[in-house]
Amino acid sequence: MGFWSIVFLIGTAQASLLAVALWRRPVNAGANHVLAAWSALIAIDLAVKAMYLDAPSPGLLKAYRFVGLFPFLYGSLFYIYVRVLTEARAFAWRDCLHLVGFVVVVFMHGPFFMQDRLQTEAMWRAGITQPQLPRLDIALYVYSLSYVIAGLVRVRRYRRELLHHRSDADRMSLHWIDAMALSQIVIWCIATTQWVVKIPWIDYLLIYGAVTAWVFMVGYLSLSQVAVIIEAVPEPTSTDIHDAPGSEDPRFADVESRLSQLMETQQLYREPALTIGQLAKRSGYPEYLVSAVINRRFDGNFWEYINRQRIEAARSCLADPRGLRTILEIAYACGFTSKSTFNAAFKRLLGETPSAYRKAQVRDEASASANT
Numbered sequence: 001m002g003f004w005s006i007v008f009l010i011g012t013a014q015a016s017l018l019a020v021a022l023w024r025r026p027v028n029a030g031a032n033h034v035l036a037a038w039s040a041l042i043a044i045d046l047a048v049k050a051m052y053l054d055a056p057s058p059g060l061l062k063a064y065r066f067v068g069l070f071p072f073l074y075g076s077l078f079y080i081y082v083r084v085l086t087e088a089r090a091f092a093w094r095d096c097l098h099l100v101g102f103v104v105v106v107f108m109h110g111p112f113f114m115q116d117r118l119q120t121e122a123m124w125r126a127g128i129t130q131p132q133l134p135r136l137d138i139a140l141y142v143y144s145l146s147y148v149i150a151g152l153v154r155v156r157r158y159r160r161e162l163l164h165h166r167s168d169a170d171r172m173s174l175h176w177i178d179a180m181a182l183s184q185i186v187i188w189c190i191a192t193t194q195w196v197v198k199i200p201w202i203d204y205l206l207i208y209g210a211v212t213a214w215v216f217m218v219g220y221l222s223l224s225q226v227a228v229i230i231e232a233v234p235e236p237t238s239t240d241i242h243d244a245p246g247s248e249d250p251r252f253a254d255v256e257s258r259l260s261q262l263m264e265t266q267q268l269y270r271e272p273a274l275t276i277g278q279l280a281k282r283s284g285y286p287e288y289l290v291s292a293v294i295n296r297r298f299d300g301n302f303w304e305y306i307n308r309q310r311i312e313a314a315r316s317c318l319a320d321p322r323g324l325r326t327i328l329e330i331a332y333a334c335g336f337t338s339k340s341t342f343n344a345a346f347k348r349l350l351g352e353t354p355s356a357y358r359k360a361q362v363r364d365e366a367s368a369s370a371n372t
Contacts, residue, residue, distance in 0.1 A: 013043075014212070015046065058123075065112065152177070165275055166274075186210065190210055259294070308349065318357055319361045327355060330354075
């Protein structure tokens with residue numbers, strides 16, 4: 001058995017196990033079912049290629065050509081996965097619309113799949129194992145890449161909405177989607193290169209070697225993902241319709257004062273999963289009004305406003321020369337959910353990292369003590 005056959009069989013085993021694990025995983029169940037089906041298709045794809053490479057025969061030619069059309073599914077499946085994930089729902093029949101491209105290309109190859117065994121054997125002896133449609137490669141590239149880009153646009157829209165509603169947005173920012181998309185683009189770049197330029201080690205087999213590597217990466221990222229939460233947008237009640245937010249709303253000053261009081265006395269920013277809905281409930285004002293005040297009076301969205309409160313509290317702790325807590329302990333105590341998010345937010349606001357800020361404070365304290 002050749003090298004690539006072994007690689008593809010390893011990818012088959014990994015994709016099969018991943019499909020089972022994702023199907024049974026309760027977190028983001030609807031999206032994981034889509035990803036499980038996608039992984040199962042990749043397992044079938046790699047298994048057929050491994051068998052054909054190990055023992056080419058006319059009996060496997062139709063199966064080999066059929067799985068060769070699966071890439072027309074992969075781009076649209078990525079988009080469906082992202083859409084189902086960001087909408088926190090299950091796969092619906094309307095999603096089948098995005099699979100039409102695959103149906104069309106299968107129909108285009110209908111004459112080949114309908115021919116009898118003798119005709120297939122004749123093609124195999126003539127060495128015709130790949131579709132003789134050069135334009136199909138270009139169409140495949142454009143079709144799949146457009147779905148990958150559409151998926152990334154949907155993720156960006158989800159992140160933007162998330163930042164306006166949750167203070168723990170970094171935990172649900174779907175960064176694994178970026179990695180999945182980037183890896184797919186790399187695979188398509190390999191495919192494009194081997195279509196345009198003939199380089200010895202960049203060929204059809206390398207493409208599916210990259211797919212095998214992609215399966216391992218997706219397995220790691222997808223099984224460690226957090227639950228995606230969709231924030232319901234509250235509708236104004238009949239008593240609030242006349243209070244639609246505006247630049248001259250007389251309640252802005254009262255809401256601003258109330259929010260400042262909640263941050264100073266109750267320190268709500270220390271709650272890692274604080275949402276704008278929870279903050280509005282504690283303030284006693286409608287959520288849309290609280291959101292408007294944060295955007296206009298505090299110059300930023302909800303996530304930025306809460307992070308500023310957290311950074312200010314963390315700065316006070318770091319400035320204490322007698323403080324014994326580590327930077328990570330301070331970050332968690334102030335409401336952050338990861339050190340990387342804390343470091344990024346701290347540097348964005350103050351222009352230096354937390355460790356550099358703490359060292360500077362210790363140095364200034366030592367200098368002041370020496371002068372005294």
